[in-house]
Amino acid sequence: xxxxxxxxxxxxxxxxxxxxxQGSIILHREKRRWISAIYRLVEEDPGPYPKEAMRLNNDKxxxxxxxxxxxxxxxxxxxxxxxxxxxxxxxxxxxxRKVDRERTRSLTFQVDVHDPDTxxxxxxxxxYKIEVLDINDNxxxxxxxxxxxxxxxxxxxxxxFFQIExxxxxxxxxxxxxxxxxxxxxxxxxxxxxxHSNNGSILLQQCLNYETLKSYTLVIKARDNGVNVLSSSAxxxxxxxxxxxxxxIFTQKSAETTINESDEGIxxxxxxxTDLDSPNTPSWRAKYQVTEGNEHENYKMETDPETNxxxxxxxxxxxxxxxxxxxxxxxxxxEEPLFICPEMKxxxxxxxxxxxxxxxxxxxxxxxxxNPPVLIIYEVEGQKPGKVxxxxxxxxxxxxxxxxxxxYRAFEPAEWVTVDIDTGVVTTVKELxxxxxxxxxxxxxxxxxxxxxxxxxxxxxxxxxxxxxxxxDNLPFLRTTHKEMCDEGEIxxxxxxxxxxxxxxxxxxxxxxxxxxEEHIKKNWKLGxxxxxxxxxxxxxxxxxxxxxxxxxxxxxxxxxxxSSMNLHVCxxxxxxxxxxxxxxxxxxxxxxxxxxFVGLLFxxxxxxxxxxxxFAKNFAKPFSEPVxxxxxxxxxxxxxxxxxxxxxxxxxxxxxxxxxGVGSNLxxxxxxxxxxxxxxxxxxxxxxxxxxxxxxxxSMHGWTNGRNLQTLPFxxxxxxx
Numbered sequence: 001x002x003x004x005x006x007x008x009x010x011x012x013x014x015x016x017x018x019x020x021x022q023g024s025i026i027l028h029r030e031k032r033r034w035i036s037a038i039y040r041l042v043e044e045d046p047g048p049y050p051k052e053a054m055r056l057n058n059d060k061x062x063x064x065x066x067x068x069x070x071x072x073x074x075x076x077x078x079x080x081x082x083x084x085x086x087x088x089x090x091x092x093x094x095x096x097r098k099v100d101r102e103r104t105r106s107l108t109f110q111v112d113v114h115d116p117d118t119x120x121x122x123x124x125x126x127x128y129k130i131e132v133l134d135i136n137d138n139x140x141x142x143x144x145x146x147x148x149x150x151x152x153x154x155x156x157x158x159x160x161f162f163q164i165e166x167x168x169x170x171x172x173x174x175x176x177x178x179x180x181x182x183x184x185x186x187x188x189x190x191x192x193x194x195x196h197s198n199n200g201s202i203l204l205q206q207c208l209n210y211e212t213l214k215s216y217t218l219v220i221k222a223r224d225n226g227v228n229v230l231s232s233s234a235x236x237x238x239x240x241x242x243x244x245x246x247x248x249i250f251t252q253k254s255a256e257t258t259i260n261e262s263d264e265g266i267x268x269x270x271x272x273x274t275d276l277d278s279p280n281t282p283s284w285r286a287k288y289q290v291t292e293g294n295e296h297e298n299y300k301m302e303t304d305p306e307t308n309x310x311x312x313x314x315x316x317x318x319x320x321x322x323x324x325x326x327x328x329x330x331x332x333x334x335e336e337p338l339f340i341c342p343e344m345k346x347x348x349x350x351x352x353x354x355x356x357x358x359x360x361x362x363x364x365x366x367x368x369x370x371n372p373p374v375l376i377i378y379e380v381e382g383q384k385p386g387k388v389x390x391x392x393x394x395x396x397x398x399x400x401x402x403x404x405x406x407x408y409r410a411f412e413p414a415e416w417v418t419v420d421i422d423t424g425v426v427t428t429v430k431e432l433x434x435x436x437x438x439x440x441x442x443x444x445x446x447x448x449x450x451x452x453x454x455x456x457x458x459x460x461x462x463x464x465x466x467x468x469x470x471x472x473d474n475l476p477f478l479r480t481t482h483k484e485m486c487d488e489g490e491i492x493x494x495x496x497x498x499x500x501x502x503x504x505x506x507x508x509x510x511x512x513x514x515x516x517x518e519e520h521i522k523k524n525w526k527l528g529x530x531x532x533x534x535x536x537x538x539x540x541x542x543x544x545x546x547x548x549x550x551x552x553x554x555x556x557x558x559x560x561x562x563x564s565s566m567n568l569h570v571c572x573x574x575x576x577x578x579x580x581x582x583x584x585x586x587x588x589x590x591x592x593x594x595x596x597x598f599v600g601l602l603f604x605x606x607x608x609x610x611x612x613x614x615x616f617a618k619n620f621a622k623p624f625s626e627p628v629x630x631x632x633x634x635x636x637x638x639x640x641x642x643x644x645x646x647x648x649x650x651x652x653x654x655x656x657x658x659x660x661x662g663v664g665s666n667l668x669x670x671x672x673x674x675x676x677x678x679x680x681x682x683x684x685x686x687x688x689x690x691x692x693x694x695x696x697x698x699x700s701m702h703g704w705t706n707g708r709n710l711q712t713l714p715f716x717x718x719x720x721x722x
Contacts, residue, residue, distance in 0.1 A: 070109055
């Protein structure tokens with residue numbers, strides 16, 4: 001029959017309760033007479049609409065005229081608003097359109113019955129539930145159309161590496177999805193992958209080979225299990241990631257090289273390998289190791305990142321005397337462990353590849369070797385010069401190169417010792433002091449060189465560690481000689497600490513004594529609680545503010561003592577604990593200093609102005625017609641004159657200022673100029689004037705005056721120069 005006729009599948013559950021009255025009982029109770037039902041509605045019913053759904057009835061309709069009202073889901077509110085309606089007189093319910101179960105799974109509405117005249121409810125309302133039945137109207141849908149998946153080449157067969165999922169919004173068998181592989185590309189080798197039909201998990205069935213196939217494409221089908229089967233498909237693209245399934249192979253089975261025994265920090269040998277895996281990946285990069293012949297850790301293997309070659313590094317030199325030929329074995333493997341497919345076992349060697357290398361060592365002149373290389377000596381400090389501390393022994397280990405060995409100081413900062421050049425005996429040249437800044441934790445360390453005097457000298461080095469035992473050669477002292485104390489307050493004392501450069505048993509604990517060599521010391525102060533290296537200095541009474549010198553006598557454990565004084569500043573503490581900070585003098589002196597600076601600058605300017613004024617006054621005070629005399633004294637040596645000939649004094653005549661000085665004119669010579677030698681020049685001055693320049697002549701080395709006759713010489717611009 002058509003599906004529309006079965007749009008409503010009715011389950012009527014009828015409950016009729018009749019309460020019979022008793023003739024003898026006046027009061028009686030009636031229960032409602034409702035026919036209630038649960039209806040199931042098939043989704044996507046094609047109609048036609050409106051369509052009768054159900055007819056309601058009430059037992060009160062036998063005696064009354066009723067009207068029916070409906071309200072709830074599918075009536076005046078969502079979901080499915082206006083889906084249902086009712087004939088008020090007959091109670092017939094109608095459905096007006098089809099329903100999608102994936103949107104609406106059920107609806108609930110209520111029915112009320114009223115008196116048509118008074119609209120008074122004649123009975124309690126009843127609830128009706130409509131369940132929407134599913135049909136297979138949805139296909140399984142994948143979350144993606146195309147999936148991109150990576151899988152490592154070294155994945156073992158049987159491994160589930162990906163899970164695909166499709167969803168069907170239907171219910172029961174209509175929503176039950178089954179999966180299958182429709183196709184694989186490339187098709188060979190076949191059956192490389194498998195899928196679980198119930199959950200979509202994809203697993204590997206065979207070993208992968210990246211060098212053969214780098215990718216696969218699978219078409220996966222998802223189907224439901226409804227009466228009318230619906231299905232869909234998706235594509236899974238699988239990319240194979242290369243892994244280490246090919247071991248590195250040496251390009252040669254053995255190698256040889258020759259080095260000098262003094263070589264160190266060099267590349268001794270380069271070896272190469274081939275690898276079929278992808279370059280510059282952990283499955284391709286080689287890792288080398290010296291497996292035999294490296295007991296003394298002379299070698300180290302490194303990998304060239306560009307070529308993947310192995311570099312044999314010599315990190316410690318080889319000794320020719322220990323053997324001229326060395327045999328070593330080098331192994332190689334990849335950074336990533338080698339994977340061998342179970343199907344390929346027996347065809348691939350899983351052990352690392354090996355190469356044998358022969359290294360020939362050439363002999364060179366070795367430096368002297370100290371035995372022992374570190375000489376440890378224990379001595380008491382205070383040893384005087386001439387004390388023998390020890391002896392260094394160096395030997396030449398060469399077979400073919402033998403030379404004498406000489407000893408020298410290398411690094412000896414305190415310059416306390418000397419070393420015998422031939423024997424290596426170390427002797428003190430200064431007194432040893434444990435408290436020296438060159439001594440670290442009672443140990444003085446210095447180095448000695450042994451030089452083999454060959455054509456090319458070679459040097460060996462040894463160290464002496466000199467442990468110095470302490471003696472009581474230092475006096476105890478106050479660690480702090482300045483303290484502050486409040487004149488009153490919570491803390492009536494300061495802590496005095498002592499120290500000693502010596503160590504136990506020549507240092508603390510210390511004993512303190514307050515000396516009374518200052519007036520009223522013990523009347524004002526006393527010593528309080530003490531520890532191994534401190535004591536409390538307490539005030540006995542309120543002390544006036546000021547500075548005090550407190551004398552102490554300090555003794556170490558051995559009774560060695562020293563008198564020392566502490567400067568104590570007593571102040572008034574506002575907080576009762578600490579003295580206030582002293583006021584800075586910079587703020588009060590700043591203004592005065594700036595004022596003095598400006599006054600000094602002003603005087604400097606006035607002095608410069610006065611100097612300029614005097615200079616201009618001197619230049620313009622005299623008329624230009626008057627000659628200007630300048631006397632310049634010379635104390636350097638003049639020309640040689642006869643020491644037996646007395647010096648001559650030239651007389652002169654007075655030259656009239658009116659006439660001026662001409663060529664060949666005599667110059668005036670004052671008597672007070674005798675005993676001095678002058679050289680005078682008459683020079684033309686501006687405005688046709690003359691200027692006389694007189695210069696003190698030089699005195700000869702014999703003390704005689706070297707007098708010269710004056711003469712006039714022609715000057716530029718038709719002037720004359722004398």
